[in-house]
Amino acid sequence: AQSVTQPDIHITVSEGASLELRCNYSYGATPYLFWYVQSPGQGLQLLLKYFSGDTLVQGIKGFEAEFKRSQSSFNLRKPSVHWSDAAEYFCAVAPRTNAGKSTFGDGTTLTVKP
Amino acid sequence: GAVVSQHPSRVICKSGTSVKIECRSLDFQATTMFWYRQFPKQSLMLMATSNEGSKATYEQGVEKDKFLINHASLTLSTLTVTSAHPEDSSFYICSAQTGTLGDEQYFGPGTRLTVT
Secondary structure, eight states: OOEEEOOOSEEEEETTSOEEEOOEEEOSSOOEEEEEEEOTTOOEEEEEEEOSSOSEEEOGGGOEEEEEGGGTEEEEEESSOOGGGOEEEEEEEEOTTOTTSOEEOOOEEEEEEO | OOOEEEEOSEEEEOTTOOEEEEEEESSSOOSEEEEEEEOTTSOEEEEEEEETTSOOEEOTTOOTTTEEEEEEETTEEEEEEOSOOGGGOEEEEEEEEOSOTTSOOEEOOOEEEEEO
């Protein structure tokens, strides 16, 4: 069965500092990989996705993620965090046969200090 | 493009009653819609996959008689929570996918259900 692990439940960074959110997955083959952001009481917004090709993926709001097959990881990064980035971040995987049937990690809560 | 709406955004109902949540794709046709449940401070759990014109496929452990899903058109899926109990209180999120299975899913804003 596929699974997603986000080791960090809560991360606090200062505004302007760099950010890395970790995501590891367990899956029989290379899945589709996603990062979503969720503000309190809201739905999910897709930040970026990896289907194939370049393993460094650029997303919205200045985020990027790198797929590392050897480490089964898909870590999310941002060089300079803004206060508005404070939210819940979810990593998700889905089979290549159906990108919609996603399994989500438990999420990482990002707090941004002024 | 690719906007998904949910109605209502919040609903409070009494224990034992039923409540219907609508999920609409506003600017595209969604052959497949998904229903998720999210408990406070937790991740999303896929409840069921809904295909237009056919019966929904439920994930293991989800009671299909309690969570009735109807996907009557290419732009509308409904989730009805029947005989609701306080433990059904949760945040329900739908998502929609276009005809290509390789497509990503687009999420609705969620519905907060509180059962008193």
